[in-house]
Amino acid sequence: MDQVLINILNGVSSGLLLFMLSSGLTLIFSMMGVLNFAHASFYMIGAYIAYTLTGIMGFWPALVVAPLLVGLMGAGFERTALRRVHKFGHVPELLITFGLSYVVLEVVQLIWGRTPLAFDPPAFLQGPAFTLVQQGGGLSVALGAASEEVCKAAACSRFPMTRAFMMFVALLMLLSLWLLLTRTRIGLVIQAALTHPEAVEALGHNVPRVFMLVFGSGCALAGLAGVIGGITFITEPAMAAVVGSIIFVVVVVGGMGSLAGAFVASLLIGLLQTLPLTVDKSLADAINAVGGQVSATTPGWPLLRITLAQAAPILPYLLLVLILIFRPKGLLGTREG
Amino acid sequence: MNTTQAQAGGIAPAAAQAPLRAHAAAAAAPAVQAAHVRESRPHYHFKPINVGRWLIWSLYALVLFVVPLLWTSSFAQTMLSQMGIAIIVCLAYNILLGQGGMLSFGAAVYSGLGSFLAIHTLNMVSAGTLALPVSLVPMVGGLAGLFFAAVLGYVTTKKSGTTFAMITLGIGELVWSMSLMIPEFFGGEGGISGNRVVGKPVLGISFGPQIQVYYLIAIYCFISTALMYALTRTPLGRILNAVRDNPERVEFIGYSTQHVRYLAFMISGFFAGISGGLGALNFEIVTAEVVGAARSGAYLLFVFLGGATFFFGPIIGAVLMVIALVLLSELTKAWLLYLGIVFLFMVMYAPGGIASLIMMNLRLAAFGKLRRVWTSYLALGGSALVALAGAAAMIEMVYHLQLNSALGPEMKFLGATLNTKGLDSWFGAGFVLAVGALMFELTRRSFAHEWGTIQEEIEKEIKRREAL
Numbered sequence: 001m002d003q004v005l006i007n008i009l010n011g012v013s014s015g016l017l018l019f020m021l022s023s024g025l026t027l028i029f030s031m032m033g034v035l036n037f038a039h040a041s042f043y044m045i046g047a048y049i050a051y052t053l054t055g056i057m058g059f060w061p062a063l064v065v066a067p068l069l070v071g072l073m074g075a076g077f078e079r080t081a082l083r084r085v086h087k088f089g090h091v092p093e094l095l096i097t098f099g100l101s102y103v104v105l106e107v108v109q110l111i112w113g114r115t116p117l118a119f120d121p122p123a124f125l126q127g128p129a130f131t132l133v134q135q136g137g138g139l140s141v142a143l144g145a146a147s148e149e150v151c152k153a154a155a156c157s158r159f160p161m162t163r164a165f166m167m168f169v170a171l172l173m174l175l176s177l178w179l180l181l182t183r184t185r186i187g188l189v190i191q192a193a194l195t196h197p198e199a200v201e202a203l204g205h206n207v208p209r210v211f212m213l214v215f216g217s218g219c220a221l222a223g224l225a226g227v228i229g230g231i232t233f234i235t236e237p238a239m240a241a242v243v244g245s246i247i248f249v250v251v252v253v254g255g256m257g258s259l260a261g262a263f264v265a266s267l268l269i270g271l272l273q274t275l276p277l278t279v280d281k282s283l284a285d286a287i288n289a290v291g292g293q294v295s296a297t298t299p300g301w302p303l304l305r306i307t308l309a310q311a312a313p314i315l316p317y318l319l320l321v322l323i324l325i326f327r328p329k330g331l332l333g334t335r336e337g
Numbered sequence: 338m339n340t341t342q343a344q345a346g347g348i349a350p351a352a353a354q355a356p357l358r359a360h361a362a363a364a365a366a367p368a369v370q371a372a373h374v375r376e377s378r379p380h381y382h383f384k385p386i387n388v389g390r391w392l393i394w395s396l397y398a399l400v401l402f403v404v405p406l407l408w409t410s411s412f413a414q415t416m417l418s419q420m421g422i423a424i425i426v427c428l429a430y431n432i433l434l435g436q437g438g439m440l441s442f443g444a445a446v447y448s449g450l451g452s453f454l455a456i457h458t459l460n461m462v463s464a465g466t467l468a469l470p471v472s473l474v475p476m477v478g479g480l481a482g483l484f485f486a487a488v489l490g491y492v493t494t495k496k497s498g499t500t501f502a503m504i505t506l507g508i509g510e511l512v513w514s515m516s517l518m519i520p521e522f523f524g525g526e527g528g529i530s531g532n533r534v535v536g537k538p539v540l541g542i543s544f545g546p547q548i549q550v551y552y553l554i555a556i557y558c559f560i561s562t563a564l565m566y567a568l569t570r571t572p573l574g575r576i577l578n579a580v581r582d583n584p585e586r587v588e589f590i591g592y593s594t595q596h597v598r599y600l601a602f603m604i605s606g607f608f609a610g611i612s613g614g615l616g617a618l619n620f621e622i623v624t625a626e627v628v629g630a631a632r633s634g635a636y637l638l639f640v641f642l643g644g645a646t647f648f649f650g651p652i653i654g655a656v657l658m659v660i661a662l663v664l665l666s667e668l669t670k671a672w673l674l675y676l677g678i679v680f681l682f683m684v685m686y687a688p689g690g691i692a693s694l695i696m697m698n699l700r701l702a703a704f705g706k707l708r709r710v711w712t713s714y715l716a717l718g719g720s721a722l723v724a725l726a727g728a729a730a731m732i733e734m735v736y737h738l739q740l741n742s743a744l745g746p747e748m749k750f751l752g753a754t755l756n757t758k759g760l761d762s763w764f765g766a767g768f769v770l771a772v773g774a775l776m777f778e779l780t781r782r783s784f785a786h787e788w789g790t791i792q793e794e795i796e797k798e799i800k801r802r803e804a805l
Contacts, residue, residue: 035499081685088688091440094502095641096684098634102677110674110735241630245510248503256500306518314518317511324492324504 002132002157007275013163015270016170017232020225021243022250022262023177024218030257031194031214033090034082037097040244041104042219046070046226047235048112051119059122059231067223074219078212101240109237116236121162125231128158129165162232169228173221174263190214246273249320255333264331269316276315279308394563401555405548414547415619416663421554422615423655425561427643429608430636435645436569437601438581439494440502443509444609444636449628450485450512451478451610453523455617459531471535471544472553475614482610483603490602494595497584509633516625528624531617544618554615561608566648568604577601635662638680644692653691670740671732704798706791713787716780724773730755730766 025039046066053062077100085092120126131142134155181187193200193210201207226239233239250269254261284304323330405417426448433439455478461467462474469477493504516523523529534545542549568574576597579587584594617623626632635658643654665672687694701707730750734757737748748755755762 029499033499035502081681084685085688090498091434091438092684092688094440094499095637096681098637099677099680099684102634102638102673103681106671106674106677110671110732110739113739245506245630249507252500252503252507303519310518314511314514317507317514320504320507321492321511324495328495 002134002155003278005132006157006159007278008271009159009167010163011271011274012267013167013170013270014274015267016167017225017229018243018247018250018270019263019266020170020173020228021222021247022254022266023174023259024221025247025251026254026257026259026262028215028218029251030259031190032211034093034097034215035248035251036215036218037094038077038100038104039097039218039222040240040247041101042070042074042222043226043229043243044108044237044240045073045104046223047119047230047239048108048117048226049223050227050230051112051117051235054119063224063227066227067220070223070226071216071220074222075212075216077219078215082215083208083212101244105237105240112237114237116234119230119235121165121231125161125165127161129161129163130159132157132159160232162228166228166232169224173224186210186213246316249316253316253320253323253330255330258330258332261330261332268331269319272315272319273312276308276312282307397562398559401559405551411547414551416659418547418551418554418619419659419663420656421551421558422612422619423639423658424558424652425615426609426612426636427640427651427655427658428562428565428648429605429612430640431645431648431651432565432568432577432601432605432608434637434640435647435650436574436581437577437598439497439598439602440637441493441505441633442502442630442637443505443507443512443633444605445630445632446489446509446512446628447482447486447606448609448613448616449623449632451482451613452617452623452627453529453613454478454481454610455614456529456531456621456623457522459533459535459617460529463532463535470539471533471618472542474618475553475557475611478614478617479607479611482613483607485610486603486606490599490606494598494602497580497594497598506630509628509630512628513625513630516628523625524623525625528622530622533618533621550619554619557611557615561611562652565608569648573597573600638676642680642683642690644690644694646689647692647696650690650692657691669729669733670736674732675729700795701791704795706795709791710784710787713780713784717777717784720773720776720780722773724770724777727766727768727770727773731763731770734762734766 021039021043025036028034028036028039049069050059050062050066053066056062057065081096081100082093085096131151133140133142133151134157179187181191189200189205189210190213193205193207197207200210229239229243233242246269250262250265253269254263254265282305285307287304401421405414408414408417426444429448430441430444433441433444455474458467458469458477459471459474462469462471489508493501493508496504517525533550534543537543544550544553569578576587576592580592580594580597587594587597613627616627639654639658639661640651641654642657643652644650661672661676665675669675683690689696698707701710733750734748734755737757741748748757755766
């Protein structure tokens with residue numbers, strides 16, 4: 001029971017991290033029609049810059065400064081490159097961000113090397129946030145690490161502080177994003193520019209600058225996610241590829257351009273990535289359990305033999321295919337096509 | 338007010354004269370006379386031989402045939418074989434990207450699965466459980482590509498545009514993850530190897546020597562190229578272009594855009610599969626990386642660099658791809674960085690790729706104006722090379738510091754010895770870069786001006802010819 005709870009919490013925290021990435025992607029997409037292929041690259045830059053800044057000014061200032069720098073880079077890219085190809089149509093826009101992802105990966109390897117970096121969380125974020133102690137039939141929560149004696153007598157499951165911090169930052173970001181979009185003047189302009197850019201321009205707002213702002217903020221959010229992802233997972237050149245394709249799945253499953261859909265899909269895929277990891281049962285086991293006879297001689301055994309834990313990496317993509325067959329506009333999407 | 342009327346009055350007679358003159362010109366030209374005849378007698382068909390087309394295709398066949406006779410080293414033969422394979426897959430990819438406007442990030446899935454099916458078939462042939470000539474094994478790859486494109490493409494082509502791109506990415510990841518999960522089919526880390534020399538030689542052909550494989554590849558390459566070119570001339574090829582340009586109108590005239598995309602996707606999958614099958618024969622080993630995202634990305638990158646808007650663009654892209662993958666990657670560790678930067682500039686300044694640059698200059702040559710810009714080209718090329726040398730020296734020095742610092746601070750670059758820890762090397766490289774960039778910018782400005790005037794002159798010339 002305690003382990004299941006911890007797994008669910010792990011899944012939710014991964015999902016919230018995915019949301020930090022997919023929210024920026026969705027905002028950029030719904031506003032400019034540009035799918036930012038390099039979004040995960042900005043995530044990676046965030047982690048690397050924060051790593052360097054941590055050496056200079058400490059973790060907490062780096063947590064603020066690194067996303068700002070990444071946002072500036074994003075805005076600069078939008079201003080110099082993306083705006084230039086806007087007139088050529090959507091495919092060149094997608095291609096230029098694709099090219100950027102190559103360049104960013106190589107530049108990161110050029111500056112920081114190809115091996116993983118030791119980007120450790122600060123002392124405050126090390127260790128467990130709380131420990132679930134299962135004793136007899138009861139379940140109790142101990143803040144921080146539970147004492148040795150308690151864990152000797154009962155089953156202890158720890159939830160790491162970095163993950164709790166990840167959830168905290170993501171929820172804070174969700175709240176401030178919602179407040180920004182619905183309660184401020186610039187938020188209203190952004191919302192209006194999402195659907196009626198010409199009308200907003202006619203009212204005297206500088207829509208290209210709003211676009212630049214949105215692109216920059218989306219990249220800054222990715223950078224923030226990168227700092228947190230960097231201390232929780234591994235800071236390495238492959239970290240962009242790890243989340244890169246998953247966030248596209250999130251955006252399609254949630255429905256293109258739907259922020260609420262991105263939230264639901266992020267949580268769903270976060271859970272889908274983590275929960276099956278603990279189930280060491282295959283399809284063959286399931287068939288045998290209900291009375292079937294499946295063994296190594298059955299045709300299709302290589303497929304039947306795969307355990308759910310082994311299949312975990314493909315589950316998000318299978319979900320993508322299923323969603324496309326049964327609900328092509330995505331979970332909460334409104335537009336087809 | 339008066340002047341406007343006077344101008345209008347002045348133009349009107351000229352406009353009235355124009356058709357007369359056109360008529361006189363038509364009477365003089367026998368070709369147009371033939372057109373008149375055709376109008377009055379519809380049963381008479383006059384179809385001249387398209388000399389240019391025959392010439393180009395004969396030349397293409399000749400090049401495929403002659404090149405391995407000129408470069409006879411075994412290295413050249415492997416390179417050429419890879420080029421032939423790459424040409425097929427790049428052209429197949431361009432059915433999607435250039436002709437259908439479908440940006441696929443998972444193109445390697447179909448060529449890769451074709452490779453796997455082909456190598457399994459080859460192994461069955463070797464084991465004697467299947468009687469099939471080795472020369473037909475690539476067809477198995479093609480059919481496998483067709484099959485998987487039919488299955489996966491049904492889902493993929495439900496969408497177009499950006500969503501299509503994301504779904505192909507997802508499917509690519511799906512197949513890639515599967516390849517690690519099912520070692521029985523994909524061979525795990527080591528891949529699956531085979532042997533293309535099966536049974537007794539037929540007509541002296543055993544496919545043992547590389548040259549025989551090259552000619553098999555060349556034959557497949559020529560036929561596939563011809564078929565794919567023929568596709569662009571069929572109603573399906575034309576409606577595919579329409580689906581790319583204006584899907585809404587295509588729906589209005591009664592076609593299902595989804596169906597057209599699906600058909601194109603399957604055709605593309607078939608040819609990609611053929612190239613995969615040839616690849617399996619050529620390398621005699623297939624590893625899981627043939628379905629990977631890096632391979633898909635390479636197809637996309639080089640098809641775009643070659644030029645997706647013209648049929649022959651991907652051929653240039655394929656040749657460049659093999660050169661880059663085989664030669665450039667040997668030359669420098671930073672080749673992906675150079676490639677990415679070239680790609681970025683290409684998307685920004687020449688979205689039609691190298692093919693469009695060639696066609697623009699052919700247009701210039703057709704109007705006899707190439708003479709005026711070739712000095713500018715020399716200046717542009719020279720200054721760009723200088724800037725590139727400076728930038729490359731700096732990039733290579735950083736790489737040297739990153740990867741080879743154990744070998745000491747000294748490194749060789751273009752014959753010069755650079756000290757990566759010394760200030761003078763860095764300053765020198767930076768200076769070369771700055772000078773090159775400055776010269777490039779100066780020549781670029783005068784070139785842009787010259788280019789603009791030439792284009793205006795060509796426009797005027799075209800208008801003048803139309804008026805004749």
